[in-house]
Structure formats: structure tokens, C-alpha cells
Amino acid sequence: MKLVLGLAIGMAFGAILQLGGASSYKKIMGSLLLKDMDIIKLILMAIAVGTVGIYALDLADMANMSIKPTYVVGIVIAGLIFGVGFAVAGYCPGTCIVAAGEGKTDAIVTILGGLAGAALYALAYPMLAGLIEVTNYGEVTLPSAFGINGLWIAIPFSAILFLLMFKVLKDRYE
Amino acid sequence: MHDEPVLSWKVAGLLLGLLLIVATALVKPLGVSTQYVVTEAVALHKVAPAVAESNEYLNKYGEKGDWGVGYGWMLVLGMFVGGSLSALITRRFRSRANPSLPSMWQTEFGSSSPRRMMHAFTGGVLLLFGARLAGGCTSGHMISGISQLTIGSFIFGISIFASGIITARILYKRRLAS
Numbered sequence: 001m002k003l004v005l006g007l008a009i010g011m012a013f014g015a016i017l018q019l020g021g022a023s024s025y026k027k028i029m030g031s032l033l034l035k036d037m038d039i040i041k042l043i044l045m046a047i048a049v050g051t052v053g054i055y056a057l058d059l060a061d062m063a064n065m066s067i068k069p070t071y072v073v074g075i076v077i078a079g080l081i082f083g084v085g086f087a088v089a090g091y092c093p094g095t096c097i098v099a100a101g102e103g104k105t106d107a108i109v110t111i112l113g114g115l116a117g118a119a120l121y122a123l124a125y126p127m128l129a130g131l132i133e134v135t136n137y138g139e140v141t142l143p144s145a146f147g148i149n150g151l152w153i154a155i156p157f158s159a160i161l162f163l164l165m166f167k168v169l170k171d172r173y174e
Numbered sequence: 175m176h177d178e179p180v181l182s183w184k185v186a187g188l189l190l191g192l193l194l195i196v197a198t199a200l201v202k203p204l205g206v207s208t209q210y211v212v213t214e215a216v217a218l219h220k221v222a223p224a225v226a227e228s229n230e231y232l233n234k235y236g237e238k239g240d241w242g243v244g245y246g247w248m249l250v251l252g253m254f255v256g257g258s259l260s261a262l263i264t265r266r267f268r269s270r271a272n273p274s275l276p277s278m279w280q281t282e283f284g285s286s287s288p289r290r291m292m293h294a295f296t297g298g299v300l301l302l303f304g305a306r307l308a309g310g311c312t313s314g315h316m317i318s319g320i321s322q323l324t325i326g327s328f329i330f331g332i333s334i335f336a337s338g339i340i341t342a343r344i345l346y347k348r349r350l351a352s
Binding site: 002003004005006007008009010011012013014015016017018019020021022023024025026027029032033034038039040041042043044045046047048049050051053054055057062063064065066067068069070071072074075076077078079080081082083084085086087088089090091092093094095096097098099100101102103104105106107109110111112113114115116117118119120121122123125126128131132137139140141142143145150153154157 | 178179180181182183184185186187188189190191192193194195196197198199200201202203204205206207210211213214229230231232243244245246247248249250251252253254255256257258259260261264266267268269270273274275276277278279290291293294295296297298299300301302303304305306307308309310311312313314315316317318319320321322323324325326327329330331332333334335336337338339340341342343345346349350
């Protein structure tokens with residue numbers, strides 16, 4: 001049953017990314033070149049809706065959250081490496097799956113590169129474990145750090161994102 | 175040739191946010207990059223179980239004696255299927271003149287498919303190395319993580335865009351200059 005549910009949620013995820021242009025090289029590079037802000041705004045919209053929804057669910061104790069640990073140094077290094085890959089490939093680990101489904105052969109090659117990168121990480125893991133231990137603050141979120149209910153942060157944060165989407169980014173780049 | 179998206183960023187972003195809420199209510203938030211490791215762990219446990227078990231990182235994925243695919247892997251398979259179907263239905267499947275070359279890339283770097291493949295492969299290596307070090311990618315760490323207001327996910331999101339924007343400017347310096 002879980003497997004069928006996974007397939008169904010994945011199909012919706014893939015279709016939304018494809019229909020929204022998130023699996024398009026041109027749209028992704030347009031965002032990274034700060035020319036075409038659609039994909040950045042798509043991500044901000046998903047977060048603005050998601051954050052309020054997740055913390056509303058949490059209020060009813062219905063959110064199956066999965067909080068990743070915050071190890072500052074390791075995450076910054078990881079993000080810098082990821083960002084280079086993002087711009088060089090023009091896809092991310094999820095959008096290359098969708099783009100491959102659309103018949104884009106370069107995206108299939110990005111998946112193969114991804115498998116190689118993941119294998120490389122598995123081999124290098126014993127040497128990199130220190131990066132995960134240093135400056136590790138554990139599974140910390142803004143609500144847990146401030147010790148308040150998540151909605152008190154989620155709602156104003158979502159409002160800021162709406163402001164970014166409809167005022168700031170639009171006026172400057174479109 | 176169709177290359178403009180069918181949905182606006184507003185509608186697609188709203189749907190993605192709603193899907194994230196549904197997924198979090200039913201199972202857990204969305205995520206992709208772990209499945210690259212799961213794929214390798216599953217394959218390696220079939221082909222060379224001794225090698226797989228000797229690797230500290232691969233051993234963290236799945237239970238001993240149960241190296242099948244699970245919910246997360248089916249989700250990624252679903253992304254492939256869902257992307258294919260929506261592209262076929264909206265007549266955007268294989269809409270490029272050359273399936274390996276994005277036209278924007280071609281304008282900057284020429285029409286060499288092997289060169290594009292080099293970029294696509296190298297990019298993929300860096301993406302997954304970075305995603306595994308961070309513990310997630312654009313969906314799991316950035317979209318799902320920031321939605322849960324995870325502090326590390328804000329840091330990851332800022333880092334990938336800072337580095338991605340700088341790299342894109344270096345790659346497309348000719349286009350930006352003109």
C-alpha cells in the first residue's frame with residue numbers, strides 16, 4: 001500500500017514540476033542568471049503554502065515531520081558544491097528524473113553522474129564524518145530554538161515570501 | 175515547438191505546496207536524493223553483499239536482510255512516470271530539436287553533444303555529492319526543510335543559490351556581456 005502511495009505522490013510531484021517548467025534547463029538557468037524568476041517564485045510559493053499547512057497539521061498532531069540536523073560548516077560546504085553542480089548540469093537531483101522522463105537525454109546522463117557522485121560520497125564518508133560532527137546543533141528548527149508554536153513563525157514567514165514573490169522579485173526582474 | 179510551461183509559477187507552486195502538506199500528513203515530507211544511495215545499496219547488496227556491508231554509509235540504508243525498494247524509491251519512479259505522462263499529454267515530450275541539447279546551452283557552448291554530456295555528468299556528480307553531504311537536495315532539504323522551518327535548510331538554500339548564481343554567471347559570461 002505504501003508503495004502504491006509513493007508511486008501516486010511521486011507521479012503528482014513529477015507532473016507538477018514538469019507542468020510548472022521546473023524540469024526545463026532554460027527555466028532553471030534563467031533563475032540562476034536572475035533573468036527569469038519563475039522557478040525561484042515557484043519554490044517560494046510551495047514553501048509559503050507548505051510551511052503554514054505543515055504547522056497547522058502539527059497543531060492537530062498530524063504532521064509526520066522529518067527534521068534534518070543543522071551542522072553549519074558541513075551544510076555550507078555541501079551547498080556550495082551542490083550549487084556548482086546545479087548550474088553546470090542545469091538540473092537538480094529531482095528535476096533530472098522528471099526531465100529524463102520527458103525524453104531529455106542529457107538529464108539521463110545527470111542521473112548517471114548523480115549515481116557516481118553518491119557512490120563517491122559513500123566511499124569518502126569515513127573521511128567526511130568530521131564535517132557532520134563539527135558545529136552540529138542537531139535537529140533544530142526556528143520554533144524549537146525560540147520555544148514557541150510553529151504557526152507564530154510560519155504565518156509571518158509565509159507573508160514575507162508572498163511579499164517577495166509579488167512585489168520584490170517581480171518589480172526588479174520582470 | 176512547445177517550450178513554455180503549461181502552468182504558471184503561482185499554480186504550480188500552490189499545487190506543490192499542497193502536495194507537500196498531503197505527503198507530510200500521510201507519510202513524510204518530499205525528498206529525492208536519498209534514493210540514489212538506496213538504488214546503489216540495493217544493487218550492491220544483490221551483486222556483492224560483502225562489499226556493500228563493508229561500507230559504513232551504504233549500511234545506513236535499509237535493514238539487514240531487507241534490501242528491497244520502499245516508499246521513497248517508488249516516489250522517485252513516480253516522478254519519472256508523472257513527468258513523462260504530463261509531457262506526452264501536453265505535447266512536450268522530446269520537444270527539443272536535439273534531445274541531448276538545451277537550445278540555451280547550445281547558443282553559449284556550441285552544438286557538441288559529448289560536451290553537453292560532460293557538463294551533465296559532472297554536474298550530476300557534484301549535485302549528489304553535495305546533497306549527500308548536506309543530507310538532502312532541493313526538494314528534501316530546501317522545499318521540505320524550509321517549510322518545516324529547519325535552520326540548516328535555510329543555510330543550505332542560501333548556499334546553493336549563492337554558489338549556483340555565481341557559477342551560472344561564470345558559465346554564461348558571453349551571454350551576459352552581450
